[in-house]
Amino acid sequence: MGLGAFARAHTAVFTEDAMLATGSADWGIIGVTQRSDTVARQLAPQDGLFSVAERGTGAAPLRVVSSIVEAISGKDRPDAVVDRIAAETTKVVTLTVTEKGYRIDPHTGSLNTADEQVAADLAGRPPLTAVGQIARGIQKRARSGGGPLTVVSCDNLPGNGELTGNLVRAFAGALPDAESAPLLAWLGQNVTFPNTMVDRMVPATTEGDLAAVERDLGLRDEAAVVAEPFMQWVIEDKFAAERPAWERAGALFSEDVAAWEAAKLRLLNASHSMLAYLGLATGKATISGAVGEDAFRTACRLMMADDALPTISLPAGLDGDEYCGQVLERFANPALGHTTAKVGSDGSQKIGLRLLTTVNTNLETGREPRWAALAVAAWMHHVASTPASELNDPLAAELQAALPAGRTAEAVVPALLGMRSIFDPALAANTTFADLLTHWYRTIDIDGLDGLRKEIIHG
Ligand code: CS2
Secondary structure (H helix, E strand, O other): OOOOOOHOOOOHHHHHHHHHHHOOOOOOOEEOOOOOOOHHHHHHOOOOEEEEEEEEOOOEEEEEEEOOEEEEEOOOOOHHHHHHHHHOOOEEEOOOOOHHHHOOOOOOEEEEEEEHHHHHHHOOOOOOOOOHHHHHHHHHHHOOOOOEEEEOOOOOOOHHHHHHHHHHHHHHOOOOOOHHHHHHHHHHHHOOOOOEEEEOOOOOOOOOHHHHHHHHHOOOOOOEEOOOOOOOEEEOOOOOOOOOHHHHHHHEEEEEEEHHHHHHHHHHHHHHHHHHHHHOOOOOOOOOHHHHHHHHHHHHHHHHHHHHHHHHHOEEEOOOHHHHHHHHHOOOOOOOOHHHHOOOOOOOHHHHHHHHHHHHHHOOOOOOOHHHHHHHHHHHHHHHHOHHHHHHOOOOOHHHHHOOOOOOOOHHHHHHHOOOOOOOOOHHOOOHHHHHHHHHHHHHHHHHHHHHHHHHHHO
């Protein structure tokens, strides 16, 4: 579920590599697009084939990936989605639907049943939300004897499997009793939700990328994706039924996925967001451009080492310092063209997971999370300086409504801290944090790049 560039460059590649390693062609992916049908339309006339063009040092030659056997537009064919999830031949459902695709209520951390789309799925229309599709698919599977199923979340959320299980159970629990009880019972016995950590930087494909692929391939491929050479998948070994031999493709099966995910979110994704917002504030269009600025690279290094690392218990086999170094090297890949606008999108859904856990843990131990606060202030600056119609965020309207008329640090910081769907009341009332934010916001807003350089490198 979700056929964006990331799913094509990660899930589809791991699945094909597993088949190549085992010499069996037993698996195939039925891909479902979520909000837009573009990728389904692109893949259908290509028989599901698409190319992956690696960019950067160590890039493999262009390859054509064949593990997607069918592409369905979920919004146009919701019944087909339910049927495919129910089919006995389906053994695993993977999801790459981004943070906002889960429709979580920020106040409870559970399913947002007040969301119009979730409510419509609960009322019984052919489902359009990811959680609704999964729950309705499983309901049909239970009735038709489809057998056990594994649901694998591949999004950057802590405890993504556990969370998905909770959301699906919340959906089931909100159905009328006669439906809810049998579905919950069947779910409990037949469906597992392993946690996973996924990692590969995959920018949005550009027209230039398509032209370059066409030159290499000798064919026009509308669904081509570009990606860095690095890819990683850590999966909890908790499968209810058969699965592709992903370990033969380099996936790591681990008991400690939560620790891997915490490390990735608070180190890699947190620095990624920091670079995106600092870059957007100073006219840097790409992540490699932003990390090429000494001050920003230093800020990332300090945020990871001083603020984030002490909050994480690292999984066995992960060297924290080495990991931080690798992350910065990967960001510097000049061939990737990962834009600060893309990484900076959906900030309201990302900063809590990536930065605020670090902020809270530091504040609890009486430490100032100076660098994580810089990233949050840079996000606030982005929100306050982007015209309403251009802010790419599901909470754009609420964020705009919260903004004061004057855009000074003293006005913007408390106004955005008041957004209860992002900052809990205790954090919003913390004066150490508010002071750090105000200070950094002012530096970004008034002193700009020169001020940031002075303060980060010498201050
Ligand atoms: C990025 C991630 O867009 C973003 O928010 O931080 O998509 C990042 O590229 C991946 O998580 C890397 O694995």
